[in-house]
Amino acid sequence: MIEIGNLCLRFREREILKDINLRIRQGEIFTLIGPSGSGKTTLIRLIDLLDTPTSGKIFFDGQDTATSEAGRLALRRRMGMVFQKPAVLNTTVEQNVGFGLKFRGEPAAEIKDRVREALDLVGLAEFGSRRAVTLSGGEMQRVAIARAMVTHPEVLLLDEPTANLDPISSELIEDLIVRINRKFGTTIILSTHDMIQGQRLADRIGVIMGGKLAQTGTSDEIFYQPLGRDIARFVGIDAIPGGIISENRDGHALVRVGEICIEVLTSLDAGRRVSLYIRPEEVTLTPAAEITPKSSVRNQIPGRITRMVPSGPFIRATVDCGILITSLITRRSCTELGLVVGSPVTAGIKATAIHVLPEGERSSSQ
Amino acid sequence: MIIGINLFSRGRLLRTFPELAHLNDITEGISQAIHLIVTLNPEVMQIAALSLYISLSATILAALIAIPVGGLIHFNEFYGKRALIVLIQTLYSVPTVVVGLVVYLMISRSGPLGFFGLLFTPEGMILGQTVLIIPIMMGLVISALGGVDRSISDTLIALGATGSQTIFEIIKEARYAILSAVVLGFGRAIAEVGVAMMIGGNIRGHTRVLTTAITLETGMGKFGFSIALGIILLAVALIVVVTLNLITSGLDQDTQQLAGGPRG
Numbered sequence: 001m002i003e004i005g006n007l008c009l010r011f012r013e014r015e016i017l018k019d020i021n022l023r024i025r026q027g028e029i030f031t032l033i034g035p036s037g038s039g040k041t042t043l044i045r046l047i048d049l050l051d052t053p054t055s056g057k058i059f060f061d062g063q064d065t066a067t068s069e070a071g072r073l074a075l076r077r078r079m080g081m082v083f084q085k086p087a088v089l090n091t092t093v094e095q096n097v098g099f100g101l102k103f104r105g106e107p108a109a110e111i112k113d114r115v116r117e118a119l120d121l122v123g124l125a126e127f128g129s130r131r132a133v134t135l136s137g138g139e140m141q142r143v144a145i146a147r148a149m150v151t152h153p154e155v156l157l158l159d160e161p162t163a164n165l166d167p168i169s170s171e172l173i174e175d176l177i178v179r180i181n182r183k184f185g186t187t188i189i190l191s192t193h194d195m196i197q198g199q200r201l202a203d204r205i206g207v208i209m210g211g212k213l214a215q216t217g218t219s220d221e222i223f224y225q226p227l228g229r230d231i232a233r234f235v236g237i238d239a240i241p242g243g244i245i246s247e248n249r250d251g252h253a254l255v256r257v258g259e260i261c262i263e264v265l266t267s268l269d270a271g272r273r274v275s276l277y278i279r280p281e282e283v284t285l286t287p288a289a290e291i292t293p294k295s296s297v298r299n300q301i302p303g304r305i306t307r308m309v310p311s312g313p314f315i316r317a318t319v320d321c322g323i324l325i326t327s328l329i330t331r332r333s334c335t336e337l338g339l340v341v342g343s344p345v346t347a348g349i350k351a352t353a354i355h356v357l358p359e360g361e362r363s364s365s366q
Numbered sequence: 367m368i369i370g371i372n373l374f375s376r377g378r379l380l381r382t383f384p385e386l387a388h389l390n391d392i393t394e395g396i397s398q399a400i401h402l403i404v405t406l407n408p409e410v411m412q413i414a415a416l417s418l419y420i421s422l423s424a425t426i427l428a429a430l431i432a433i434p435v436g437g438l439i440h441f442n443e444f445y446g447k448r449a450l451i452v453l454i455q456t457l458y459s460v461p462t463v464v465v466g467l468v469v470y471l472m473i474s475r476s477g478p479l480g481f482f483g484l485l486f487t488p489e490g491m492i493l494g495q496t497v498l499i500i501p502i503m504m505g506l507v508i509s510a511l512g513g514v515d516r517s518i519s520d521t522l523i524a525l526g527a528t529g530s531q532t533i534f535e536i537i538k539e540a541r542y543a544i545l546s547a548v549v550l551g552f553g554r555a556i557a558e559v560g561v562a563m564m565i566g567g568n569i570r571g572h573t574r575v576l577t578t579a580i581t582l583e584t585g586m587g588k589f590g591f592s593i594a595l596g597i598i599l600l601a602v603a604l605i606v607v608v609t610l611n612l613i614t615s616g617l618d619q620d621t622q623q624l625a626g627g628p629r630g
Contacts, residue, residue: 048524073528081524087517089539099535100525147525 001026001155001187002047007056009042016042018211020056024155024189029181031198032191033222034208035234040191041084043208044159047189048081061154077104080148084160086140088132093124093143096132100151118150122176138169145176149184156180158190162197174201195235199223207231224279225355232277238326240276241359245269255356259322262349263298266356273359280316282353283327287337288344299349301325305341308334319347395593402594403601409571414598417575420488421556422606424495428503428555429548431496433537436507441533451508457501462560469494470564486567491575494561499551506550510543511536545614549607556603576602 007020017039024030032040045051047058049065049072058065060075067075080100088096094115101111119125122142127135132143141161148156158177162170178201181188192198198205199219206216207226215227226232229239243257248270255262255274268274288302303321310316315334319325325347329339339345402410439450471477473484473493484490514536522532537544559577566573568582576599583592 050520050523069529073526076524077526079524083517083521083524085517087515087521089518089521089535099522099527103522103525103527103531144521151526 001061002189003057003059004047005057005059007043007046007058008054009039009046009051010054016211017046017053020213022206022213022216024187025204026187027181027185028203029177029188029190029201031202031205032189032208033193033195033198033205033234034191034214036193038208039211040193040208041159044081044157044189044191047155048079048157049076050081077151078153079155079157080151080153082141082144082148082156082158082161084163086137086144088135088140088143090133091131092128093119093130093132093135094128096143097147097150100147104151114150115146118146121149121180122146123172136169138165138172141165141169141173142176145173145180149180149186152184153186155187155189158188160191160193163193170197177201195223207234209234226277228357229275237277237279237355238324240278240323240325243274243276243356243359245272245274252351253356257323260301262301262354263351264354264356265351268356268358274356275359277355277357278325278349278353280326280328282349283319283325284348285317285319285327285329285337285339285345286348287339288346298351299347299354301347301349303345303347305339305343305345308339308341319345321347325349391589392593395590396597398590399594399597403598410595410598412571413574413576413579413595414602416488416573417556417577417599418602418606420491420562420575421495421552423492424499424555425548425552427492427496428499428551432500432503432547432551433507433544436504437511437533437537439504440508440511451505454501454505454508458505460498460501462498462558463564464560465498466494466561466564469497469561473565485565486569486573488566488573491562491566491573494565495555495558498558498561499554502554503547503551506547507544510540510547513543514539541614545610549610552606552610553603556599556606 002022002024004020004022004024007017007022008015009017020043032043034040042051046053049058052066060078063075065072065075089099094112097115097118098111101114106114115128116125119128122145124139124142124146127139127143132140135143145158145161156177161177162173165173174197177188177190180186190198190201199222202219204216205219205222207214207222209230214231215222217225222231223235226235226237229241232239240257243255243262245266245268246254246256246261248254248266248268251265251267253264253266253268253270255264255276257276262276264276266274285305301321303319303325305317306320306324307318308315310331311328313331314328315331317327317329317334317339319327327347401407439447469490470485473479473482473490475485484493518539519532519536522535527535557577559581562568562573562575562578563581566575566578568574568578574582576595580592580595580599583589583595
């Protein structure tokens, strides 16, 4: 549906986007994730043809978008856009939703019907005559979605649609996005700095870091096999650097990190320097006294808890095993096991849960 | 107070406290104003009507120029835009007599516009006041349009608006701030003396307006009459402002709904 090639955007001396190559498939939900200021908004604005790139190409449905203003307007009219901060015009909800059709010169009766349809879609049917500026943030964002959908766009772009909303409104918006995708087959491109939201919604994810598209893939690929330390950190994994593969038998390898040996699965040869990436949810903690010697978990590493940080219903515990391993455990199991800072524990990690990346080389996107 | 003065020999009190004489003038002026208004004094009505005609015409003319040109300046990027806006803002404080002088030189018999014969006519005064209030109106229109968040124009463009559709909607969005610019322009026009005096010449029954009449009557010591004219000037301004507000809010039903209808 959309093909982006070697896209760069420079503003004064600053490079905001660097050499972006991306292909968005028809009918998919594609999520751009990345920290704030990484260039997500800029990329979405470029796709919606609101700005022009310094260099590179964007093809919309096979057509080059670097064309006349009228041509760009015609292409832009096949897309819908929802901004992070919903801007409503100081008039009624109905008129706000109807703008897109009004600009396209649709007859008033047709506008009325389709506005009602769009308001129904977002669950604001009763709000038509309300003044838009009196709505709450979540309602405004739904109006913005109705306003974008009323023209039946082929592509719907959403720039951090839930960034300023409470959890309940966010959930409503997320449901709505999925519903739109299923019902109309609309191709959806969504940016978010909330990686969990990205995971929940997306067919595919693109990670943007410092203006570069660092990795694209399914959520499993991004969350379990991040290509590099920065992405890993962003998706919630602390890298364990400084490992060396001491031996490798048919993909079953031993990695020596400091004083410990960890069993992993990798195709990398012995002697390679590697970093290990372990999702904290995959690390189990057992009090040191209760260790069961026969366990399917290959890596049983003794250590001591040095830090416990509550995170919602979970606790993020850092265990010093010579190397620092982070584990995410529920509050309940933490209490049951009587874990406190200083407790001696054994960290259990399955070999399959460890993602191994070679050090000293930057991986490019897939 | 007045009753008190009458009870205790007014003459002696005024000799002791001469400033009370003016207080007396004020109260006398107010009652005279009421009298002049209620009886529809023909001369006062003629002066007020002429003031209204001249300043309202100047306001409409200035708005017809200032809103589109202000829009052009706001919506276009060009070299020297900042400097132009600073210049416009500087002209907010141009003295009315300077505008009077310049316009006088332009339209006097030997001036470049002399053949129109506008000097000492109401039309000449309209021209002068238009020139006077264009900068303040234009400057405020520019800042009114600048006050519309950029996200609004982004939204409009993303919704598929053409360039002119975007501009139209943004001007509509800024309507209240633009109304303020127009009201302020009218205020400056009806309240100024310099242009009216220099271009109009305060000719009785022909170019005499409220402000020049006040100047004259005060000079002749007829304070009461002056105060009456001052009150009438404010009353005229009130009527114009209220009317303009009604027109603007009448344009969109949603405001009326906000005032009277149900809100969630």
